[in-house]
Amino acid sequence: MSKKLPYLEKLESFSRPTALGFSAVLHSYKHDGVVLFALAKGNVCQDDVHVRIQSPCLFGESFGVNSCDCGAQLSQALQAAATAEAFLLIYLSDQEGRGHGVETKLRAVEKEANLGLSMPDAFRALNLEFDKRSYGTAAAIIKDLVGNHSICLLTNNPKKVEGLEDFGIEAKRIAHVVDNPTDECRRYLRSKRDELGHLLPADL
Secondary structure, eight states, X not given: OOOOOOOOEEEEEEEEEOTTSOEEEEEEEEETTEEEEEEEEXXXXXXXXXXXXXXXXXXXXXXXXXXXXXXXXXXXXXXXXXXXXSEXXXXXXXXXXXXXXXXXXXXXXXXXXXXXXXXXXXXXXXXXXXXXXXXXXXXXXXXXXXXXXXXXXXXXXXXXXXXXXXTTOOEEEEOOOOSSOOHHHHHHHHHHHHHHOOOXXXXX
């Protein structure tokens, strides 16, 4: 039996142009006091629409840090949207630091950078699980905008697919590997592959 979807308060929806040459509708929602976003291009209420669920990464998305793949994944998702007839990008604003928040992430990154730890080991050194994210709010947004249709999810993380399936979303995985990662980013990707089960190339 599927889990019950969380209640979302739907806020505003409006169309805006993007730097990649397409217009998209920005939908906003509120859950537990946090505003979440979905960027929809075209008619997303159909089978097998491509969907990207993005967790915030201040360093990678805003500051250009390239020791992780977060900023590149967001950029590649938007580029994919530019060439697709329909695309849905869900931005879960409450998932910075894999659900732990930005302050805890700062402590983990400090250990990663100064002690040479992998990011999973940095969280373990803080006696924290590496990833406490859940995908109920993403599933609720998908149900609101896509309905009962199946989706194609751009991700290397099988737990995202499982997390949506727990809420009754039929999701097919599409690999979302970034192009030309830096050496430090390769190290990060290898830790996600070898320690966390992400589906990434063997030759990283």
